[in-house]
Amino acid sequence: MRPRSSRDIRRVNRFDLLRRVYSAEHPVTRQWLVTATGLSPATVATLTTELLALGVLVEAGREDSGGGRPRARLAVNGDHGVLVGVDVAETYVRADLFDLALRGLDSGRREIGPEDHQPDVVAAHVIGLVRGMFGRRRLTRDRLLGIGVSLPGQRHTDSGVSLFPAAVGAYEDGDPEGRFRGLLADAFGRAPFLENPLKASTVAELWFGGGRAAHDLAVVTLGTGVGVGIAVDQRLYRGATDAAGEWGHTLLVPGGRPCRCGGTGCVEAYVGAPGIMATLRERDPGGPLLHAEESATVEALAAAAGRDDPRALAVLDEVGTTLGAALATLVNILNPDTVVLGSWVAARLGRWLLPAARAGAATHALPRNLAAVDWRLSGVEGHAVSLGVAALALEGLVAGGPAAAPRPDPVPTTAHRER
Amino acid sequence: MRPRSSRDIRRVNRFDLLRRVYSAEHPVTRQWLVTATGLSPATVATLTTELLALGVLVEAGREDSGGGRPRARLAVNGDHGVLVGVDVAETYVRADLFDLALRGLDSGRREIGPEDHQPDVVAAHVIGLVRGMFGRRRLTRDRLLGIGVSLPGQRHTDSGVSLFPAAVGAYEDGDPEGRFRGLLADAFGRAPFLENPLKASTVAELWFGGGRAAHDLAVVTLGTGVGVGIAVDQRLYRGATDAAGEWGHTLLVPGGRPCRCGGTGCVEAYVGAPGIMATLRERDPGGPLLHAEESATVEALAAAAGRDDPRALAVLDEVGTTLGAALATLVNILNPDTVVLGSWVAARLGRWLLPAARAGAATHALPRNLAAVDWRLSGVEGHAVSLGVAALALEGLVAGGPAAAPRPDPVPTTAHRER
DNA sequence: GGGACTTTTTCCAAGGGTCGGATTTGGACC
DNA sequence: GGTCCAAATCCGACCCTTGGAAAAAGTCCC
Structure with a gap:
């Protein structure tokens, strides 16, 4: 919805200010909010007093200003x-x-x-x-x-x-x-x-994770399913029918691996947990790393990679490289400034997948689009x-x-x- | 840039109003602008008088209102x-x-x-x-x-x-x-x-072409190069470094056809003029449709397809189907409400490519995302x-x-x- | 020709916003 | 207790949208 009246302006500004207080790791000063939001000191004062009166914000200590009145630090009032x-x-x-x-x-x-x-x-x-x-x-x-x-x-x-x-x-x-x-x-x-x-997880990255500084963001969710959450201009992009980012069952390799969705060559069959399972089955059938459960397999792989097991590293390199090639499409089309790998597979294996993905993207993405991207792991706690x-x-x-x-x-x- | 002050509101509203006058095929009434923009009659009056005073708009006739004061029709003042x-x-x-x-x-x-x-x-x-x-x-x-x-x-x-x-x-x-x-x-x-x-052509579609009614739009440019222009919320999406939509040299078929960029399997090598040339070379080497020039080939193909030449139709079907498969990725990720085929290849061959593309997309796109899409040919004159x-x-x-x-x-x- | 009527369009005051500059506030320092 | 200083607030100017009153511009009927 585009803002139409001055009331909307207030809503947008208040929300922007509050989100910045949330995203900051420590309590912030009004001055910091002035530069962060681009609003005037007067407006920041109005907004903060409003939020303080509501009890949403609280003062959290002060900060020396070198001889002058000390700056107050503001934080979200958790107790509210x-x-x-x-x-x-x-x-x-x-x-x-x-x-x-x-x-x-x-x-x-x-x-x-x-x-x-x-x-x-x-x-x-x-x-x-x-x-x-x-x-x-x-x-x-x-x-x-x-x-x-x-x-x-x-x-x-x-x-x-x-x-x-x-x-x-x-x-x-x-x-x-x-x-x-x-x-x-x-x-x-x-x-x-x-x-x-x-x-949901895209919003989490936007507020608290790797997407805090991002303007145009792609959050790649690597779990059992695979998806990509998109944020444009620091706001979640939903698409026409709220279905944007359904990446998992998009064609990656024509005539490729069968996917649990019934199709073949889906992104999901190469990337994330199902892709890891399939790669492991191909490269090392009956090997010790392959378990019946996805999560057990991922754990075993993480442990093996942690002790530099070459088979594990090879599998992760292959999966990561494929991920990167697939991400190159996203990077070319969306031209994001940040790409975040998230969800539980990335939490366990992101350490190895991320560098491989970055390298894999490099061979297929345009140099200029590639250069714009900051690659990150989730960074959301909890x-x-x-x-x-x-x-x-x-x-x-x-x-x-x-x-x-x-x-x-x-x-x-x-x-x-x-x- | 997000609107911050009431001045910005005015700018946004004025622009929105003016764009609608431009996009309309005929002069419009203030009332129509009220419903189109969602602004109040008072605001529409303010904005229109402002633009009339500037000379940007002019009155263009009136319209009977059934007994009451006739509605004035407004149009852009071309002579200005x-x-x-x-x-x-x-x-x-x-x-x-x-x-x-x-x-x-x-x-x-x-x-x-x-x-x-x-x-x-x-x-x-x-x-x-x-x-x-x-x-x-x-x-x-x-x-x-x-x-x-x-x-x-x-x-x-x-x-x-x-x-x-x-x-x-x-x-x-x-x-x-x-x-x-x-x-x-x-x-x-x-x-x-x-x-x-x-x-540029994306903006043309947005103002005057197939994207006029679109909210989230993808304009696929099929020429010598291939690209996709994206509009979010009726505004051109640029990406972090103004490089969004660079689709042509994105990997479509791993290990596929060589592309003029030096890579292999690029979208461009399958779709648009280079893709058509390559498909023709594969299916009908030395045939009468293949010319040295891209444009001559496209013309010959259009003429042949116009008289239901089966070879031409087969080539167009193959190219269109591949285009659709590639577009399915876009449809899944961006979830647009409108996809427009544009540029000179689409102008000549879109009649045949569009239905094939739609069918091709159907096999790879999610039903829900697919259902949201309105497929169109350019519609921009000139x-x-x-x-x-x-x-x-x-x-x-x-x-x-x-x-x-x-x-x-x-x-x-x-x-x-x-x- | 002049009301009565109807619909469009403008006018006006209310309500809400941001902002620059003056003013107040809260501390350190002498 | 005064002085100095930077932060925070206050105030008036200015801008914008909007609902409802008022004006405008026709038709219709007597």
Whole structure:
């Protein structure tokens, strides 16, 4: 949405300022915000006093200024409330509790099977996990400022059973997703923010990870699935139908390896966990590194590579080089200034995959586009999907204008009960 | 740049309004602008009176309203000045003269060779062509509101001799491009707006072609080179270093056909003119359709396909199908709502390539992303590159704020001399 | 020809924003 | 306690959009 009135300007500026406070590693001064946002000192003062009054920001110490009035340091007021981020994956549900500064406080996880992928079942798990965390910390429901849930969205072909066949974005009541949303809204007193893991982790990188300094960003998610989250102008790019970045089942090698989606030569079959498994099967069938489980294989590979096992290194080099060749297309077309490798495969193997990918990209990307890219590993601490979807819920709060912004603390009685 | 102050709001709104007047086929009413832009009637009135006072818009008739005050129709005031768009290509320089409504008035062309690709030579050609058009129409220099020049930008590897090795975007003085810019500025009294043909034609589609209704757009340029212009949120996407959309020398088929860039399996070697030549050579070596020149071959192919020649149709089907497979990647990643095929190859052969491409994409793109796409042929009348770069020059004028907006007519004395 | 009516278009005051420059604030230092 | 200094705030100027009142510009009917 393009800003149309002066109110929108305020919203954009406030959001920009707040995001910078979040992204900074330490409390920041108003002066720093002036240079970071490009706003005038007067405007920064107005915005910060507004946010301080709301309780979203707090003063966190001061800084000597060499004889003059000391600069105040500002930080997000973590105590002002909590946020919840939930990652509903194929085999588990994980919920994370964050304070308002998006520092992780607690988390819980339950394993689920394919038969559990129904709105009521998943909602019950989510509600149970969140209730548990609230109970452990003796939090009341009114401390919850926002809740975000990542759902396994878009699937290729109809082969996979999906909880949300209509995928994220179908908001009508009556569909499974609408029901899910309703159940959570009833349980928590506020509508959850729904997104898919790809976009959630992209937002996490944008706020807290390798994408903090990026303007045009590509976040490559290497897990069981493979995707690429895109941010343009520091904002998540969604595409026309919210389906941008579905990279996994894109053709990489015509007539190549079979993919679990039923097609052949998909990116996913060469890159990420399935690609690693396939490469290992090709190069070293029956070898000690190959396990039945993807995660066990990846762990074994990481351990072997850690002790310079040549077979492991060769596999990683091959996978990384192929990844790089595939990424060259992205680099040529999108011309990003930052490419981040994320998700659990990258967390384990990124150390070896990244240099190989960079080299692989070099042979196929245009020199100029290549030179623009800063290659990075994730850098998000904790579970990126939960964090990202919580950040998205927060965005919704802040973007909704003053009315929807986090409100002052609940009545004293409640605060009492917490102790 | 994100809007920061209320002034920016005005700039954005004015630009949006003006662009819609341009894009409309017929004069529009204020009411139509209200619904099109989403602004209030009051604001539309303010903006239109401002633009009418400047002379950029004029009233063009009225429209019955059924008993009430008739609606006034507004159109761009073509007489208010002229714009020039220049396309500097590898083998020619073409200049187009437009009125302010961007209707073509005149054009000129000169053939050039590789040895001419130097700032001074090209500038001399441009100046000569423009002076010629101004002379024929007895225009004085002060009627010129803006000039845009498309330069052959980004090249793959160092194999090609390029006029502007630093490519568009190097604005320092002393480099060839700076010199070129200076020469034109001296000759015309205003700095030219420089861009490359890919981005220029994308803007042309956005204003006047298949992209008028698009929000997230991909313009596929099929010529001797192949590229894809991207627009996000109805605005040209440039990427981090202004090099987005360089698709031609991206790997499509590993170990595939050799490409003129020196690599193998590039998109360009399968799609567009070089791809058509190669396919023809493979399928029908020595056949009557194959000429030495790309353009002659394309013409022959179009003629043959027009009379349902099976060989021609087979070649076009193969090329189109491959194009579609390659486009599936774009559709998956960018999730555009519109894909436009443009440039001279598409103008001749798009009729056959488009359906094949659509079918080819269907086998590799995700159903949901595929369903979002509206496939179109260019729809720009005239030379898209010249038009687009002239439109970009106009954008610069309008975006520059009231001060830089087209000014009222020159002093009467000057106007006299024109007659 | 003159109201009455209808629809478009403009006017106006309210409401909200940013910003430069003057002013206040909060500390160190003498 | 005064002085100095830099940070932060305040204030007035200025800009923008907008809803509703008012004006404008037609048609229609008597």
